[in-house]
Amino acid sequence: MQYDVSAPTRSVYIHWPFCPYKCHYCPFVALASHDSFMTQYHKALTKEIEQFGSLAGEKIQLDTLYFGGGTPSTYPNDLLIELFDTLKKVCVFTDQTEVTIEINPGTVREGQLELWKSLGINRLSIGVQSLNDKVLHSLNRLQSARDVITLLEKAQHFFSNISVDLILGLPGISDEEWESLLHTVVTWPIAHTSMYFLTIHEDTPLYFKVKSNAVVVPCDDKMVELYYKSRDIFIRNGFDHYEISSFARPGRQSRHNTAYWERVPYKAFGLGACSFDGTKRLQNEKNLMKYIKKAESGDDCVIFMEELTDHQVNIERIMLGLRRSKGVTWCSVSSHLSAHKKMVVREKIEEFKRKQWMNESEGVLTLTPAGLALENEIIVQLC
Ligand code: SF4
Known part of the structure; x- marks a missing residue:
């Protein structure tokens, strides 16, 4: 791992x-x-x-x-x-x-x-x-x-x-x-x-x-x-x-x-530390004595590894984009979706815009202050 x-x-x-x-x-x-x-x-x-x-x-x-x-x-x-x-x-x-x-x-x-x-x-x-x-x-x-x-x-x-x-x-x-x-x-x-x-x-x-x-x-x-x-x-x-x-x-x-x-790779060291290498998320041992033993003997300290599916990557991109003022492009939200799902998500976005939770400008979606306060709910509905 x-x-x-x-x-x-x-x-x-x-x-x-x-x-x-x-x-x-x-x-x-x-x-x-x-x-x-x-x-x-x-x-x-x-x-x-x-x-x-x-x-x-x-x-x-x-x-x-x-x-x-x-x-x-x-x-x-x-x-x-x-x-x-x-x-x-x-x-x-x-x-x-x-x-x-x-x-x-x-x-x-x-x-x-x-x-x-x-x-x-x-x-x-x-x-x-x-x-x-x-x-x-x-x-x-x-x-x-x-x-x-x-x-x-x-x-x-x-x-x-x-x-x-x-x-x-x-x-x-x-x-x-x-x-x-x-x-x-x-x-x-x-x-x-x-x-x-x-x-x-x-x-x-x-x-x-x-x-x-x-x-x-x-x-x-x-x-x-x-x-x-x-x-x-x-x-x-x-x-x-x-x-x-x-x-x-x-x-x-x-x-x-x-x-x-931005989902760029970062390496984390230490007890329970979480890393991301661009495709996998990994977490180190969370028990202090086990961590010390593994690290001291040069063993791999990772106890959990997850390779994200395309769907999970897409959810992460949407989530991490919408929490920022920079937002997320409609292109990146929709690129992995089937035609039917694309239509469903588009309808949701129009609804969020009507409720003034979301703005869209030149293909970039951002959350309004009201939307930021409801971020979790919006992500669940979009994904
Ligand atoms: S106990 Fe938790 S919240 Fe409190 S100082 Fe330590 S890490 Fe921070």
Whole structure:
């Protein structure tokens, strides 16, 4: 189950699964109270990268590199330096390479911003989510508004490309408080923000609290109303709404995420990491000890591989196109369809246009703000 090393890979993802706490809404491969495994994991990770390098032969000409997690800001400094040494054996970095690290406020230690910059990291993605300490702590997210402000004050001296993540729909945040947060965020020295809807993932502590009515989350209509208002605030303050959850100052879109949406190959390393080589989607081992064992002994870490059918590829193209302001062409939507299916889909599109969920201009279909809020439903009906 191998990634095609001859694929024109330009993007790399590194997964760092360790977190100082486990947020109650988190569905990710993230481990709290496992810090004692960091060194062992790092060694396995470097082994996996070296192994890929020796199979590939040629170095990756790196366009984007992304450290995600987990909480990559907890990567110990000396080990991170070693990791970059390994990456440089396998990848060619240039001045243009976008190198992002996800960081959680409150986890950044003295001297780390300087170190990251010296290693070539040039973009920070900060998990702000909210400035309401009480609400965040009730969700076991142990950071404070003060942590966020202190971090931004320091980070702006080192990084001009900063993104912040926000969560819309957290329980206990009033409409007024949410709007006030956004009015604050747009004054920050940031180039980008990602605003995600709170999603209740099965088997998370939040899921059980919502199920037992211990916690009440906003209804869908309220979420949509807040989404419209939020979008307006960002646009009025000079951000482009270029993807369903993403807003950027002109020219400051996330190039790494764009690689995902463009369906170009990307290689991911680490626990549970997901790669795409242009035709296959692959996922690494999700059990920490099994991953370490496999990577250290040079075995293939992939546990899942899926080769997409033409139909699945088409659905992905439509889905990834419609979530972006760039949209998707009618040609690419219809090219794989039978004459009958083409007619059915065309009728749906005309219906969406009448409902003002979709626009069509010169053969390109895009979703209106109302359509973006209903994206999932629209995709299901189209596919
Ligand atoms: S910090 Fe992020 S990855 Fe870690 S538990 Fe919280 S949401 Fe999950």
